[in-house]
Amino acid sequence: MKRLALFRHAKSDWNDARLRDFDRPLNQRGRTGAALMGLHIRDYGMDWQRIIASPAVRVTQTIELGSEAAGHTPPVIWDRRIYLASSPTLMELLREQDEQADAIIMVGHNPGLEDLIFDLVPDDGKSPLRDEVEDKFPTAAFAVLELAIDAWSEIDxxxxxxxxxxxxxxLDARLGPSLED
Known part of the structure; x- marks a missing residue:
């Protein structure tokens, strides 16, 4: 069995219209959310062997702040293909992972991460968490999937x-839906 965590970047700043989408940083709420989720990921207790991540500024800041709060960073592989990728692209990238890592965190963007959950987890009425993702996979959301595979190349x-x-x-009601855009 392999384990895959999907971590959506934290809330980004839209105030500077001159910035390319790729270069948008986190806003203050995003900075708070990234640190809070970093602590949660640490406390989840899984030995994550690797992070594969989009190199977009909001993702790099999410990882930096989360890792700083957690006091630990697994090795990070930056891959531009994750930036705004579709589910099939993300799945192909996962198939390329070597077998030494049993637990990987992918940090990136929607709708790709959300669609990846929908593709990997059957819509069979047996997953209330999948139903919650259908409602919304908001910024800084963290999902853990157990994959019934022995090798990443088998992901489907x-x-x-x-x-x-x-x-x-x-984790903090002040970061709740009334503040979500």
Missing amino acids: DGCARLVHLMRPRD
């Missing part, structure tokens, strides 16, 4: 169970 539609979902608002 329907091979996973969604076993954990945490959003910043679940």
Whole structure:
């Protein structure tokens, strides 16, 4: 079995219209959410061997702040293909991972991460967490999937169970939906 965590970047700043989308930093709420989720990821207790991540500024800041709060950073592989990628692209990138890592965190963007959950986790009515993701996979959300595979090259539609979902608002009500855009 392999484990895959999907961590959406924290809330980004839209105030500077001159910035390319790729270069948008986190806003203050995003900075708070990234640190809070970093602590949660640490406390989840999994030995994550690797992070694969989009190099977009909001993702790099999410990882930096989360890792700083957690006091630990697994090795990070930056891959531009994750930036605004579709689910099939993300799945192909996962198939390329070597077998030495049993637990990987992918940090990136929607709608790709959300669509990846929908592709990997069957819509069979047995996953209340999947139903929550259908409602919304907000910024800084963290989902853990258990994949019924022995090798990353075997990843395919329907091979996973969604076993954990945490959003910043679940840890701090001030980061809740009334503040979500």
